Amino acid sequence: MDAKHPVRTTEKTLALVEELMDRGPCGVTELANGLEMGKSAVHNHLTTLQKHGYVLKTGDEYQLGLKFLEVGGSTRKSMEFYQVAEPEVKSLANETGELANLLVEEQGMGVYLMRSKGEEAVDLDTYAGLRTYLHTTALGKAILAHLPESRVEEIIERRGLERKTPRSVGSREELFEALEGVRDRGYAIDDGERLEGLRCIAAPVKDSSDEVLGAISVSAPASRVSDDDLHGRLPERVLSAANVVELNINY
Amino acid sequence: MDAKHPVRTTEKTLALVEELMDRGPCGVTELANGLEMGKSAVHNHLTTLQKHGYVLKTGDEYQLGLKFLEVGGSTRKSMEFYQVAEPEVKSLANETGELANLLVEEQGMGVYLMRSKGEEAVDLDTYAGLRTYLHTTALGKAILAHLPESRVEEIIERRGLERKTPRSVGSREELFEALEGVRDRGYAIDDGERLEGLRCIAAPVKDSSDEVLGAISVSAPASRVSDDDLHGRLPERVLSAANVVELNINY
DNA sequence: GATAAGTGTTCTGGATAATAGAACAGAATC
DNA sequence: GATTCTGTTCTATTATCCAGAACACTTATC
Incomplete structure (x- = not known):
């Protein structure tokens, strides 16, 4: 290594x-x-x-x-997952009017492949290429929940579990409990953990052999996401987007 | 150097x-x-x-x-021109339904900062970060037309004037004639020069001291762009987008 | 199944090249 | 106009990069 x-x-x-x-x-x-x-x-x-x-x-x-953007843009373009997911994330943003994101795991970190803003979208300081700890976002938890436990252990070992905010996951136990919940529900939630007043819903995308390729999410201010939305309308829409990507990837 | x-x-x-x-x-x-x-x-x-x-x-x-995307994404994000132009290019794409692009000049080459697809947009093989010769696209000609002549000469010297297709600009005389036309009209046109059947309209974005910062374009199949559109509706929309960016950049 | 030809990886010392430090030119500051 | 910043150039010496050989494997070939 x-x-x-x-x-x-x-x-x-x-x-x-x-x-x-x-x-x-x-x-x-x-x-x-x-x-x-x-x-x-x-x-x-x-x-x-x-x-x-x-x-x-x-x-x-x-x-x-901008040469770095050339190399980075070229590697992103060569990823089948990005090619297939890009239009879906875009329509997710347009239809919800909020901010939609696409994340993959690389070397134990989350990397945003793209973000697409709908009409009313909040303007977070995320951008294509930005790296984030996996345990601090709904996107990351959606991915972690579907990695083999040994990989998750490796990632904790390598990247740690630093708390971003008091409300966020900060221990091995908390994380594995959260991942269990993600697997039960089928989607991951961030209710103000990363940023006060921001709610995120994320769903994993898996290939035909059940390996996780990445995750799709929608981020919106709590003022526009009722408690009902948080476990109803929104996850439905995000899961449906993830599902379309899965179908298109696996032919 | x-x-x-x-x-x-x-x-x-x-x-x-x-x-x-x-x-x-x-x-x-x-x-x-x-x-x-x-x-x-x-x-x-x-x-x-x-x-x-x-x-x-x-x-x-x-x-x-994807580390290259991180570095590239970070440099792009730090560019004021990109920050201001990005939403405008997006709405240009949404309103026309076609493909909208943003280009800047760097070291004598054109670099696509972003592309945004409208509902009906053609799927060209351009991507954020892609480099192109300036004299081969409407975007590039819009920029060249507003650079000092000495800079244009330098760029020709350094990058040459290779013809991409038989119809495209291929000599110093042809280029300077074309640039004259761009200055007269206020926008640049590519009528199938780069790709048979593809029409592009591009407008430059200049700052308060009249220096060109980049260019905005719309690309559409000839089948959806009448000759009237090519010199009427479309340039109007592209110029308006460029103008909004200029106003927002110069406060 | 043995042989051969491929792969990626490790190791070494001697030829190569990176770099500290000094010196220089120009701009800005006081 | 002296001082103190810049960025740049140069050279000698040190550090280090790398060809080539040997290694452990996997994959073909006969």
Whole structure:
């Protein structure tokens, strides 16, 4: 699993990229200080990345370029699950008027593949590509509930169970209890755990051999989701969307 | 502009990433042959990228992970132009029922920031992040028409004017003539140049100091776009969308 | 079922290349 | 106009990347 002979130079480049992602546009000296590297080394890495389109220079500042979006967009486009689910998530958003999301698991984390806003949708700070802990969202719990228990244990081991808010899952017992509930109901719920006043309903998408491919959700402000909706109209609609994707994936 | 002291190891990693993007999932030997590198070197680079989430391994095959989408999505999200234009492109798609696009220029190439499909939209093989030559699309011509002539010359020098189809622009004279027309009309047209039977209308978005930020377009099959539409209803709608973005960007 | 040819992975030391540090040029600040 | 910031260039030395060989497997082939 771990690199036996890591390429240290590459690791420095990647650290530089992530530093640039966190800081936004900035100069050579600031990056060199943040990464504890010499200015000349940082400069060499930056000009190399620039040459290949991964970094842009405007004046004396460097920033990430859209080449990452090209590579990322291309990998997303090559995923059958995304291709099939995309139109369904879109109509889910249009029909409910709320925010609809698509999440997959990768290396123990949740990755948003897309989000689609309906007419009235709240504007969360999620975006395509954003990573999230699986145990902190309805989407993540819908996925965890249908992974083998050993995989779930691995993921807890690797990523921990840090509490995002006081109301959220924070222990192994709480999580497994929650996952049991998800399996019983068929869908996962987040009632203000991640964000006060926000309710989410998520359903898993499984392939023909019952392996979970990802999850679909709708997020809406509590003011527009009655307690009846939360266990009636909305889950029905989300489950139906997930079901259509399953049918289209399995031919 | 060019790296004086390029980091060769980083360049090898980037070459590996692009090879992986072109080939899709594949093994160590295939990559090593394609890149003319030793197997052990390729293996070291792959495990390093995997360690940081940029590459995934399934069985004996390696493939790109969604970390690129994270970095790319984050850079896109940090662009004010995208933030402001995104809802407008979406409603342009919904109201016309066709395919709406958003393009920016980067390093002499066009980069699609997003595409939004209306009810009847054709399904082109464009995707967020895709790069295209500027002179081959209506979107690109809308941008070129509002760049300083010296920039346009630089871009021609750097990227050439390769013809995509027999009908498309293929010489400096043709291009500058076309750009003149775009400036006169206020919008750019692609009438089957890029793809037989596909008509596109694109309008530039400029900031308060008249610098072009990008372009918005609608693409539709010729069967649904009359000659009247091509110079009436559609450009009006696209220009209006571009105008709204300009107003919202300049406060 | 034995052999051969494929795969990915590990290991090593010697050739390669990354980088710290100093020096430079230019901008901004005081 | 001196000082202190920038980003950039250069070089020598150190660190490290990588070819090539050997390994453990799996898959073909006869």
